[in-house]
Amino acid sequence: MTTPPDIIKNAINSSLNNVHTALPGVIISYDPASNKATIQPALNKNYVTGVQSMPVLENVPIIFPSFIKFPVVQGDYVLLIFCERSLDLWLSVGGQVTPTDPRKFDLSDAIAIPGLMPFTETFPNNNNQDFFISYAGSDIKIEADGNIIIKTSNRVGIGTSTTELLNILSQLMILLQGPVVMGSAFNVSLNLAFTNAVNALQMQLDNITAVIT
Helix, strand or coil, X not given: CCXXXXXXXXXXXXXXXXXXXXXXXXXXXXXXXXXXXXXXXXCCEEECCEEECCCCEXXXXXXXXXXXXXXXXXXXXXXXEECCCCCHHHHHHCCCCCCCCCCCCCHHHEEEEECCCCCCCCCCCCCCCCEEEEECCEEEEECCCCCEEEECCCCECCCHHHHHHHHHHHHHHHHHCCCCCCCCCCCHHHHHHHHHHHHHHHHHHHHHHHHEC
C-alpha cells in the first residue's frame, strides 16, 4: 500500500530526475572558432526499468583559464556544470540579462571545464611544488625557486630579440676568425689555440640559433 509519505517521496525523486548539477563528460567534437563543443555525459541514468544513457549535449561552451588556450580534442574528459537558469540570452548578448525561459538546472544550459580525469589516468607532474605544463612530448616546468626548465625534442621560440642577439654574436665570432695582428711575442701556437677556441664558440652559438628560432 502506498502511503502519503511514499507519494511525496516519489514526487520529489521524480522532480530531482530532471535537476542536473555537475557530471563528467567526454568530448565528441569541438569547434575552436565558435568555442562550442559536442559532449556526451559520462554517467548513465539508472532507473528501476533499466539503464539509460544521457543525451548528447550540443553547443556547450568550453571554459579556459584567463589568457590561456589549449587544444580540446575528441575523447578529452571535461566537467559539465549545469547552470541554474537559462543561458540562451546571456550567451547571445552578454552583460546582465533576465532569462526568457523559466527552466532551471537543465541539460541545455551546460558549460564544460577541461581537465577532469578518472584516477586511471595520471598527469606527468611528480611533485606539488612546481608549475608544470606538458603537451605533445614537450614539458615546461617553473620551479618553486623561479627557475624555468624547458624540455623538447623540437624548437623553442623566444621571440626575435633573442635570435638577433645570437646572430650578432655569431657574426662576431666570424670576425674574430679573421687575421689577428699581434706582436711578435704572440707565437703561432697561441694564435692557433685562439682560433680553435673562437671556432668552438661559434659552433655553440650556431647550435643554439638552430634551436631558438
